[in-house]
Amino acid sequence: MVLRFVQLKEQGGTRILAAVNDAGLARRVEGVDTLHALAQAAVAAGATLAETAQARPLGAEIDLAAALAEGRVLAPIDHPDPAHLVLTGTGLTHLGSAEGRDKMHKAAQSGEQLTDSMRMFLMGVEGGKPAAGAVGAQPEWFYKGDGSHVVGPGAPLTSPAFAQDGGEEPEIAGVYLIGPDGTPHRLGFCLANEFSDHVIERGNYLWLAHSKLRQAALGPELLTGELPADVRGASRILRGGQVVWEKPFLSGEANMSHTIANLEHHHFKYDLFRRPGDLHVHFFGTATLSFSEGFQTQLGDEFEIGAAPFLYPVRNPLAQAEAKPVTVRSL
Numbered sequence: 001m002v003l004r005f006v007q008l009k010e011q012g013g014t015r016i017l018a019a020v021n022d023a024g025l026a027r028r029v030e031g032v033d034t035l036h037a038l039a040q041a042a043v044a045a046g047a048t049l050a051e052t053a054q055a056r057p058l059g060a061e062i063d064l065a066a067a068l069a070e071g072r073v074l075a076p077i078d079h080p081d082p083a084h085l086v087l088t089g090t091g092l093t094h095l096g097s098a099e100g101r102d103k104m105h106k107a108a109q110s111g112e113q114l115t116d117s118m119r120m121f122l123m124g125v126e127g128g129k130p131a132a133g134a135v136g137a138q139p140e141w142f143y144k145g146d147g148s149h150v151v152g153p154g155a156p157l158t159s160p161a162f163a164q165d166g167g168e169e170p171e172i173a174g175v176y177l178i179g180p181d182g183t184p185h186r187l188g189f190c191l192a193n194e195f196s197d198h199v200i201e202r203g204n205y206l207w208l209a210h211s212k213l214r215q216a217a218l219g220p221e222l223l224t225g226e227l228p229a230d231v232r233g234a235s236r237i238l239r240g241g242q243v244v245w246e247k248p249f250l251s252g253e254a255n256m257s258h259t260i261a262n263l264e265h266h267h268f269k270y271d272l273f274r275r276p277g278d279l280h281v282h283f284f285g286t287a288t289l290s291f292s293e294g295f296q297t298q299l300g301d302e303f304e305i306g307a308a309p310f311l312y313p314v315r316n317p318l319a320q321a322e323a324k325p326v327t328v329r330s331l
Helices: 035-045 049-054 064-069 097-108 116-127 198-203 205-212 260-268
Strands: 004-009 015-020 026-029 058-062 085-091 140-146 157-159 170-178 184-193 216-218 221-223 231-239 242-251 279-283 302-308 314-320
Touching (some): 004 064, 015 035, 015 058, 035 049, 035 170, 035 184, 140 205, 170 231, 170 260, 184 279, 184 302, 184 314, 216 279, 242 302, 260 279
Parallel strands (some): 085 279
Antiparallel strands (some): 004 015, 004 221, 015 026, 026 058, 085 140, 184 216, 231 242
């Protein structure tokens, strides 16, 4: 059974879509060269991605380890027009996720009053896993950008010149295609580094929207089917090839205060996000941040996030863009 898909390029630059089994054996999917094209074919056929791929001849075996080492592996999803790929996410969705956020925001309030972050978290704990057919509590929601903000394996995560921090957020992201009738179709899940500016966010929690307008890295593979209820991995930061910070992270619904279905409902309930042909990458949140433990990243640090059942980790170095003065002209 095909469970994973990886996008990459041949030595000459031609794009390939690879189907990968649990053992890591990768074969070329003939007739399509992108996951987007395979997903469109699956929707048209009323079939799953795996069924659609297996209905086609599978080509020669692909050495993914070599392709990763040579920088030929791409992000697992993209759109010919990046403006039609929407990056969004939810926060305070994991058990324990309020602690780090609460530390950042508590200084803005005094006395015994709960911070807005803690109130939002408790709403999720109480109502984030509704009964079948019911609507649960709304999560925190944010916008990260469009397809131009998607970073592939090994590529730098680049902070804007004005950023005050560049910090990792180890997460799972859902990937979706909106069908011709406006129905969201989940293609699968990716490991991800949601990447935020936590210094900006700490300054005032109302700056959360600013802190999230950053790039995000996706792991090499798209995992099809249902996400396991208990996902366990590790988030690491390397400096000069040495691990300088490391901590386990948990995801999956067993470790979350919301169901994935509830998070999906509160995103796709908006007509704006059911525009036929659009792709969506939606980040489900985390409870693990190096920043909340006082760690300060440096340019050149490498983020590494890995977790089973994903075969390949997310690895990206930290960089910063040069300043680009912007002048508004009146016409």
